[in-house]
Amino acid sequence: MEKGMKLKVRKQLDGRQQSNIIKLKGSLISKGYTQIIHILDQDEEFHINSFDIESGTGIEVREFITAFIAREQLEDSISIFK
Numbered sequence: 001m002e003k004g005m006k007l008k009v010r011k012q013l014d015g016r017q018q019s020n021i022i023k024l025k026g027s028l029i030s031k032g033y034t035q036i037i038h039i040l041d042q043d044e045e046f047h048i049n050s051f052d053i054e055s056g057t058g059i060e061v062r063e064f065i066t067a068f069i070a071r072e073q074l075e076d077s078i079s080i081f082k
Contacts, residue, residue: 003058006081007049007065008042013077020072024065025049033061048081 009021025037034051042048053061062080069075 003055004050004052005058005061008079008081009047009049010077011045011047017074017077020074021078024068024072024074024078027064027068028061031064033057033064 010017013021028034028037028051033053037049037051040048040050065080069078
């Protein structure tokens, strides 16, 4: 069974932030957490990036994303969307 996860990503990013967010998405795919990430507009300020994950990996994926955001200081640029 698959479960969905969403990320809220700010549209206005500097080069470093943009590069790190692309790196995060690539890591999610290369680690096998997902195969594709869908991007939708939420409003003028944010995109919503959604993807499916295998059941049972939600906590692991959430921890990976949270650690990446903290390490790269992206707290103002991306968050897990509930």
